[in-house]
Amino acid sequence: MSETIHAFDSASDLANTLAADVAQRLDAATKERGTASIAVSGGSTPKLFFQALSQHDLDWPNISVTLVDERFVPPESDRSNHRLVAENLLQNKAKAAYFVPLFQPAASPEDAATLATVKTEAICDPFDVVILGMGTDGHTASFFPGGDNLYEALDLDEPRGVLTMAAENAGEERLTFNFSSLHDAGFLVLHIEGAAKKATLEKAQSGEDEEEMPVRAVLNRAETPVDIYWAP
Numbered sequence: 140m141s142e143t144i145h146a147f148d149s150a151s152d153l154a155n156t157l158a159a160d161v162a163q164r165l166d167a168a169t170k171e172r173g174t175a176s177i178a179v180s181g182g183s184t185p186k187l188f189f190q191a192l193s194q195h196d197l198d199w200p201n202i203s204v205t206l207v208d209e210r211f212v213p214p215e216s217d218r219s220n221h222r223l224v225a226e227n228l229l230q231n232k233a234k235a236a237y238f239v240p241l242f243q244p245a246a247s248p249e250d251a252a253t254l255a256t257v258k259t260e261a262i263c264d265p266f267d268v269v270i271l272g273m274g275t276d277g278h279t280a281s282f283f284p285g286g287d288n289l290y291e292a293l294d295l296d297e298p299r300g301v302l303t304m305a306a307e308n309a310g311e312e313r314l315t316f317n318f319s320s321l322h323d324a325g326f327l328v329l330h331i332e333g334a335a336k337k338a339t340l341e342k343a344q345s346g347e348d349e350e351e352m353p354v355r356a357v358l359n360r361a362e363t364p365v366d367i368y369w370a371p
């Protein structure tokens with residue numbers, strides 16, 4: 140329902156500060172409860188942040204890492220968000236983290252979503268940290284405009300879990316946590332970079348229609364106030 144914007148001079152300043160802020164949340168959670176969980180996004184934006192976070196000295200064996208969303212492709216694919224996380228976040232000190240993939244080698248994306256829901260149920264209720272990205276079409280996670288399961292994905296009456304999403308602009312079929320699983324994270328971040336995404340954000344902030352720009356669900360209906368991290 141409310142948001143805070145953190146603006147930086149450069150992508151590396153953003154990455155280092157966001158990594159420190161996330162590390163602080165994960166550290167507090169492991170100290171308080173013994174475990175912590177984080178769901179991260181894929182795409183081109185989070186690489187530097189992943190590399191910075193991987194170097195923090197945390198209780199990584201007790202930290203579960205998963206993805207907000209994934210393409211229905213195996214981890215060997217260069218379109219795989221799993222691969223991006225393995226190569227950039229699950230390195231250095233974070234090598235010891237427990238990674239739970241969304242892609243499962245199942246017969247169909249629906250079967251993979253069911254398996255992923257079961258495998259992640261212990262860590263998403265709620266997540267300690269969720270890092271969302273955003274496309275210039277106003278999608279976040281795999282909540283795409285025109286997505287075949289968009290209504291269900293954004294329905295806060297749905298139980299937490301992973302579902303499939305097919306959409307014209309999404310490429311491969313997707314697996315995505317639903318909004319119920321993401322909106323109440325202890326620390327809910329929208330990480331965006333560049334002038335085009337700033338313009339997309341401003342457009343999203345000036346309207347209500349979630350079918351047109353699904354990121355509006357996060358801006359307008361998330362239980363946790365959103366922290367927006369932006370750099371040029």
Ligand SMILES: O=C1O[C@H](COP(=O)(O)O)[C@@H](O)[C@H](O)[C@H]1O
Nearest residue numbers: 180181182183184208272273274
């Ligand atoms: O499709 C996706 O795109 C968004 C944004 O990606 P970016 O390349 O513009 O940074 C990302 O948040 C999402 O996880 C990913 O699957």
